[in-house]
Amino acid sequence: MGVVTKEQLSGMGYEDFIKIFGNVIEHCALCSAAVWAKRPFNDLKQLHSAICTFIDDLPKIGREGILRLHPDLAGRIAEMGKLTSESSKEQLSAGLNEITNKEKSILQSLNDRYKSKFGFPFVICARENKKQAILSGIKARVENDKDVELATGIAEVKKIAFYRLLDIIEHCEEEARL
Template identity: 35%
Template sequence: MSDKILTPPPRTLDRDAFVARFGDIYEHSPWVAELTWERGLTTAQDTPAGLADAMGNALATASAERQLEVIRAHPDLAGKAALAGDLTDDSTREQAGAGLDQCTPEELARFECLNEAYKARFDFPFVMAVKGNDRHAILAAFERRLNNSPDEERRTAVEQINRIARLRLEDRAGK
């Protein structure tokens, strides 16, 4: 699906229209779309894969502080915002698709414990592209990644966020 052309093609959009269409790809961080547009768009960015690469590069080359802003904009997995129904539409669909809305009370308690331990260690929420994973795989990744260094985990979170963005763009191309 990544070679499908996004409609309308991103390169044909002015700045405001581009940001209106793609500003929510990165959770509460429209600056990623703004910077991508400012860097220039060609036919290569008219596909989900091409646009994901360009937007991912904008985040990957940003300062650590800007990266942390984007990471911190993400909700906890199976956290209070999810339970209260306060997630973005994309996050709600993604977490439900991984079965996080069907956790047992024990699993919810485990997610809460891991969310707290993770944030205490790294000072940002655990971020994972959950599409294609179930809650058991997510819990295992949570536990494994708690052993990363802070810099390694920031880089891993950025990689996961860029994967989330690619999946979201692919979903939009399919609509």
């Protein structure tokens, strides 16, 4: 259950809105600041849908930029303890804290290959994927072409956003299914 009720969501002022929802898309407060124009939101699906539409309407380099704002999985930023609280929780839920040194080295080298091929990092919804699925996912996805990976990465960003909204907004069982 989230901390914001639907009544609070639909009547919320901008300052609270951006404070609470500013990181639903990692490091990209613009997504929330933009969809403020589409208020009021009556439930999390309406808000999620507005954010997804905004992302889809961005110029292509904007969607690439959204991927670039994401941290590497089990990467240097995680090691330095500098992840956002949301990312930290998500990487933990995937078991990336229990990654062996060998697995970490494989993941980092695949991610380096991925980034140098596509110009953005590998993004996957860590809430839906455990360590092994992430490792096999990046191994397969690094072979795709750039347009496929841009679309796949953005679809993962939208899933991550949905789970982040689920953590914030009060919801019923029906809404809790993607």
